[in-house]
Amino acid sequence: MDESVRDQLAARFRAYLDEACEADTADADAASAPDLFTLLAELSALKNEVKLESRQVKTALDEFRGLFDMLRDQQERLDEERARRRSAEHTADQHSQKELLLELLEVRDRLEAGHLQASRFRPGLLGRRKAKPFVASMAEGMAMNLRRLDESLARRGVKPLTVVGRPFDPHSMHATGVAADPDIPAGQVVEELRKGFLHQDALLRPAEVIVNRARAATRHEKPRLNT
Template sequence: MDAAAKEQLVERFRAYLEASDAQPEEHAQRAETRDTAEAESPDLFTLLAEQAALKNEVKLESRQIKAALDQFRELFDTLRQSNTRLGEELERQQQSARDQQRDAERGLLLELLELRDRLRAGHEQARRYRPGFLARRGGAGTFVAAMADGSAMNLARLDEILARRGVNPLPSVGRVFDPHTMHATEVVREADRGEGEVVDELRSGYLQHDRLLRPAEVIVNKRTEETKP
């Protein structure tokens, strides 16, 4: 065998040895890469366990959120009920204040109505006054007419004051007698009028808004059996 062949065989053997030495390192690198991949990629059991833990956390947070919403709803209902009670109490206090004010005004208004009755009576007398011959020559008729005009103006002014405070006359004549708002002071028997019809009014009744301030004093018709058709 010549030297060139020997040298070629030696080179092949060296390459074989070098390849044999490199294989364990490659095998180790491959094993390390596989272990790293296995460590980075969890198995199915670990994945299912993590999923179950995540579901439990979500359920726990959902319960906490639901409990917070329930507490907020209860608080809102409590506030709404408190608001309603406060509004009702405020309305009662305002109504009580209005009632107290009406009661305080009632005495004064009744006195004003008595004053109006006197002014009206004086006005009717002055209006119906007919002076005699001597009185006409003395100017009494003119004086009484001026008094009647003055009484009419005072009555109108007093009616305006009463109306501003919600005081208005209660209609009674020609209506059926109402024991809640009227007092029957006299009874007449007229065949051409209905049973219980108010024939005349002796003293006017008044309402303050929707409350009775003073009942009317009236004359009521009472039909006998003979006069009934």
């Protein structure tokens, strides 16, 4: 084959290849370029998907809010129940402690009465030599035990009421008798028959007292003059 013919054929083949490459590139560009309808459809689908996800998020938030409110209500009820139980336990402890303290006060009353009787005991002439030292030592032992009991009660916040010489207080005293002393103001406590006590500044046991009452003046009684 002539060399010029080969050159022509090669040139034509190269031209054919160039045209084929340009056609493929144009087709690829045309295929990659989206049309307006497809773009709008994709945007609409995306919008619907966002709305759906927003509804799901709102539903989840509502459920979470309801769950949070339920947990808060349960916590409040639990706190109220705990407070009620603590109050009931505190009341029960106070009641049991009060009963114990009242029993100790009863023991104190007996011990004080025994000490008073021992202090006032006067033996006869025949038994004075033997009985007097024994009774004195017994009274001393009772006095020591009484002091220790008072110290123990004081450490627990129990202290006696001071009532003699003071006006009668119906909230902390029980009047078990009356006196008629013209030298003492009416309504004043003249004697304490049973000690009253406070516990932590609250009344533990009222005092039993005798209160003076004004004596009614008779027609023949002359008024007293202060000199």
